[in-house]
Amino acid sequence: MGYFLQQLINGLALGMIYGLIAIGYTMVYGIVGMINFAHGEIFMIGAFISIITFLVLGLVGVGWVPLALLIVLVATMLLTSVYGWALERVAYRPLRGSPRLAALITAIGMSIFLQNYVQLLQGARNKPLQPVITGGARFLEGGDFTVTLSYLQMLIILVTIGLMVGFTMLINRTALGRAQRACQQDLGMAALVGIDVDRTISLTFVMGASLASVAGLMFLLNYGVIDFYIGFLAGVKAFTAAVLGGIGSVPGAMLGGLLIGLIEAFWSAYFTVEYKDVAAFAILVLVLIFRPTGLLGKPEVEKV
């Protein structure tokens, strides 16, 4: 029981990270209809900017953890979202209206470029970070297995829920959210009624990148070590989460992320750690075969 509960907590925290990345995939896919393959690298860049900011803050002497966290959060969201913006501007906007395949190829090209860019600048070795947040609450101490809910996991869950609430409100209440939903339904029609489509798409990339950067920060805090290659696997898993939840649906992305996180945690706990990635891919294949629209997605109508 205790072991099960512990895996549940671990899986939830992991799933929150995947969910945050998945939102970026799902929103871009919903509006532009392309797989932003480089989104995983944006997440990786977010993690790198976080570690650099942490180390610089340590050098400057900002020791108080909440303040440091806040500064890192703001810095990484700001700087990473510029990467998201530039990515769209340089690699995707010139190709709007081109064959789908062309956009996917530039996305792969950008992904390779960004990976090597970070590797070149920061070196290929693992970058460790001293644990920033330690300790946690313990439950079921008398039983056979003590369950720990670390403060870090609490923080991950709280921040993600906070971001989700804010984000949902942004989409449902603000003019930008309205424009995004309009673009999602029909780009051409949205442009006709006076929505600045270019700006909306740019802002979608900015939002997706800033959420991914928060995921990168949490990944860094959770695992304590990053390298330039983390974006690939996390990106594929987050994409799986977006498909699982129904691509184009924001709550679906979060749900899919949680499910992937839980499946990964339980698979590692009860089966084999080595094949946890295979499990994630197998789920993707199964979902696409049996329910291509995902859990919360709308069926796509094929027009002649």
Added chain:
Amino acid sequence: MHANHARTPFDLGAALKDAGLVAGIVVLLTVALVGARVQDISSGPPVVFRFDDVIAAALLAFVGRFAIALLRGGRPRPVLIAALAFALGLSAILVHGVTSAGPGLTRLLPFASPVINWVIAIAAWILSARAAWLQWHATSTLDAEAREAREARMDRLGAMVQTWARFFGPLLLGVAVVLPFLPGIDRRLLDIAILVVTYIMLGWGLNIVVGLAGLLDLGYVAFYAVGAYSYALLALYFDLGFWTCLPFAGIMAAFAGILLGFPVLRLRGDYLAIVTLGFGEMIRIILLNWYTFTNGPDGLSGIPRPTLFGLPFTANPPEGQASFHSFFGLEYSPLDRIVFLYYVILGLALVTNLFTLRIRKLPVGRAWEALREDEIACRSLGVHPRNTKLTAFAIGAMFGGFGGSFFATRQGFVSPESFTFIESAMILAIVVLGGMGSQIGVVFAAILLIGLPEVFRELNQYRMLAFGLAMVAIMVWRPRGLLAHREPTVRLADHAPGAADAAPEMRT
């Protein structure tokens, strides 16, 4: 024409503001990742700062953006003077830095890395060339009209290349056949040639799937891996030779293709891409973790080399056996084996090409191309989409498997490290950049993407960086591929004879 320049208004303020904005974005992009480097050693400071690089990048972005604005506004002369001076100065310092040791003038360089400095110098040269062009021709190549004209020009070039491919295809083939005997070809160049031809073959194999059938396969490396491991395991467990295993490896890979394709081929384009990507990774992870069977990350070594009708290419063959050189009474040369490998892969590649060219004319090949254009129309005409796609998938996979077993026998060693996603991306890039469905385009793209970086191995660090950037740049420049020119393989009969003069207008 100079009066023409003067009449167009130029908004200096807007240009400066725009350049400032770009510089600001460059600062935001570079301040963390370029400006600070996380140190690997635990002693000393955890980060070192390199803000001079950030400042240099921002300044260059500002100046470059402003220069482009000047060009667009029809003011090429100041750009020409400034860019030329800058390019000359920078190149002079760089050449000076190469020829003479010691710091001296090199302190003036914008970046620490010489490669980046060279790139900047080349960019300045290109900028001055463009400014010179505008100064004396007064037509901008930047506006939409010129862009369309360029597109049309490139389309015509693509069409021309394909028409001419009939003639210089055999020429190219002739060069390829005599290549090992050309003067100046050493071991290293021959190795590069083998690599390029391997990728040409893989490109042609994938072209069946992507170019003809229009199925985006991001996990082609999985079949490559299946072929390589099939041969390696068959050879090591059952002591079989390369030529015996080659068909088996192909069949195994085709089987893997059918196994994957059967459930997933009804998915739409980009979903299919991701599923195949996932499949490629799954194969790699299984190879990595199934230690008792595949030897895991240590890989399999001691894979036998191919033989020429049973003649090995060794210096000292086992007692009672002839080797290549002793059988033909030649002096032993280690290069013989490399030359033989080159001809093996060339033969395999040509088989792939011939197969593709022929199958395009068969009903199944036509069905592939028809499916690529319109699946619904095909279905209503009685083409079974899944089975047709499945044949394309299986045949493409089979050639991947052949390529894989060649890889295994060439290296003599296989490990999961060789079958990462980047390989799939590389092969796909070759197919797409060459212009999907174009056989000759694959050759050019493979030479461009594999050959050039291999020749410039010294720039190893920047190789993949440039590779990714080239993928983006070529796609932005030519979204349908370098030599994209889609012409139906089969035409109505009245097109071919007599109507030759009308043909150019009929092209799409």
